[in-house]
Amino acid sequence: MADVAVVRSPDIKKQSGFAFIAASCVAVLYLPMLVVIAYSFNSANNLAAKWHGFTTSWYNVVLANGEFYDSAILSVIVAVAATLISTVLATAAALGTTRGRPWRGQGSAYLTITTPLVVPEIVTGISLLSFFAFLSTVTGIDLGIWKLILAHSAFCIPFAYLPIRARLEGMDTTLDNAAADLYATPWKTFRYVTLPLLVPGISSGAALAFIVSFDDFTITQLIAGPGETTLPLYIWGRIRRTLTPELNAMCTLLLLISLAFIVLSFVLSHRRRA
Amino acid sequence: MAEIKDMQRLDDARRRLLTLPAVLFILAFAALPLLVVLAYSFMKPATYGGVEWQLSADAYVGFLFQKDIFDDSLTFSSEYLLIFARTFLFGIATTVVCLLIGFPTAYYMATRPPQTRNWWVLLITIPFWSNLLVRTIAVMFIIRDEGLINTVLLSLGVVDQPVTMIFTDFAILLGLFYSFLPFMILPVYASLEKLDFRLVEAGYDLYASRFQVLTRIIIPLTWPGIATGSLLVFIPSFGAYVTPLLLGGGRHLMIGDLIALQFGSSRNWPLGSAFSMILMAFVMLALFFQIRKNAGGVSHG
């Protein structure tokens, strides 16, 4: 409908000044990030805004930095584990809560799964801190890096769940009927029809889960034990020390990683349902 | 016939079973911890962090009153209440500013041709998911005394002294706005995109001005998106932790920092837990209003 209106009368939707606001919005959102990226190439060895010349040497410094490397590895381990756990659970839950007659309690299940989205991070953080502390007093077990993995998996579930669910809801159920009509058992229908069509949704959800885990700072900071320094924690620690463009280089790398996964997720979820 | 009814029940059971692991996982690692915090908020603090297993309402009393060190008498203390009020105001202000800037942006996006629209969505989606810590650091770099804005202003001779922006309330508000603006734009855009623009034409046809069409037709019809966006901005800015820490310099506290403080150097877990529960109560209230607003939006349609 809207498309028709565009052709017929482009003027009717216009509100004066909105274009300007939209343009400023994008400028405001991107300017700080672009500045961080630009200054990662500044050859000055402090963070003053004066431009001293172009260099890529800060990236060499970052890549030679053992602590950065270690924290990056930890971040990847936690994020990959959390992505796997949350995506598997979210996919199963999405299959259980879409298509077909809603079962009793399905609404509550949906609310539970999306709970992490409405609890402020700080509250999640201290609650997990209290919970793991409680657990170790009662049982005497310290879960170590599993604390991070379990916590990340929990708050990644809704991020993985929502795109998968959206994809499933957009999927034509007559395709399943067609498969059943053509002698496919329920399992074969899932294996040959539902799953292949769901792959973009699952990948999109997994990509989001990965970013959310990889980028998390607040919750991780509260529950991480000594030596469990993820990349955002390491960067946080660095702000308190001497500021050099090395920090910008690290931030740029982090932004690029996020960007890669965002674009991946976006492309997968917006690809035309072929 | 009986077989097929059984199959329906089997299908229900199978789908329940598929959903169960995710639900249990979240109950264990998101809901149960909240219950632990609720329990902790009714206990006494242990000297080195953690709690003593003793029932006590001290934490909630401590929110409003100060206990005299000598005679244990209670006097009203507005210190924490003021921080809550400040935080609430920051949350509301951030939401309002994000709406004022975000709505026109979302509207502009929704009125682009379809192909352009996707590019706009991607453009807003990128900061939506980008690392919040890095984005806050970026704002810090720009508004520091030695940052880009001051350097430019000084070299142009507009000012002779750097304008102090960092570690002010303005810095916090700017940081919150910058962090959560995309959270407003995307949901509002989603509901504007679904808007039937023939209704807008009908509005003009019935002699409404552009402004009247906006306030009488478009905004009421996109209430659900506006309410969702407001909630997505309000909840994280109300519970903000990193932004005030980095841009407020620790001098301008918000609840989030206050809570973290109790679990950190202040070592008063019950008090921190009580603050968290009060924070959650506000969030629940906001959620409740959103549901009400959404219901209102539906009746408009």
Added chain:
Amino acid sequence: MLNVKKEFGHFQAVDHVTLNIEPNEFFTLLGPSGCGKTTLLRMMAGFETPTSGEILLDKRSIAGLLPNERPINTVFQNYALFPHMTVAENIGFGLKMLGRSRAEIAPIVEEMLRLVRLEGAGDRPVTKLSGGQQQRVALARALAPRPKVLLLDEPLSALDLKLRQSMQIELKRLQAETGITFVFVTHDQEEALTMSDRIAVMSKGRVLQVGSARDIYEHPADRFVAGFIGETNFLEGAIVEAKGKVARVRLKSGADVAAAMAEGLPTTGDVTIVVRPEHLQIAADKDAALCATVETVVYFGTDSHVHLRLADGSPVIVRQQNRRDGTRPPDVGAEVGLSIPDGVAQVLKD
């Protein structure tokens, strides 16, 4: 071969329907949307469960079988082609699910492609096909496993008129070539008339009449069937005399008409008779028993529809062929006589 009888839920979507569909028959379920024809089809395919009753295939009940256990295939209204597969993979899907080897499947797929005239298109993704081509793939896919019955759920409704007409002929040809029983669902009476061996006209969950196209058109069982299939004139009157299968009916406007009457109808009282517009004749003779005034004349190319009003105020339509011999439809406002030849009128059941 198929003996169906069922009732459906609280809302009686299908109300005690009993049908007998013969092997190798092109059978059509015809009715307006919401009449229960699609529900009936879905019950045959196994996607809906009958509340009560039985579905027999070769005298064996299939009610307890899942869709994948029934030797029945469906051509879906929106085709439901698997978008992530090629044309050949779509067509071979059923055979693959039946556990046939790749070597067995390939020649059958080729044969099917030939049958639906899509030779060489096997490797193309189905999403790149036009609507008509997708339609053919859906047909080939459903035919490839050689089902006992092929169900077609309004498969032509998404096609434009030209394509639809050529597909109608195509379907008829496929049915004849394969010898498979076709059960076709449509709301389009023309489609039903041109393709079917037999038609079941449905309304509100009930089957009103089952018969050949000619039966249904020329001898509609009741008012609904008469009105749904083609254009019809309904005339009110009362029976004067009933003798065997013919009744003399006195119309309200005064004229007597001889009308065919089915057995078992009441032989006295008020009745409605039905006359097809092409069977009425306009006579220049104004003294004919039946007089009418011309209200509108609509030109349709091969014929013209003359809208008239009888003396008692009831409307009548007459279809006249446009010939080049100078006969022209009457002028608007003219008083004309109408004649109803013997045997073209029929007394309707209420």
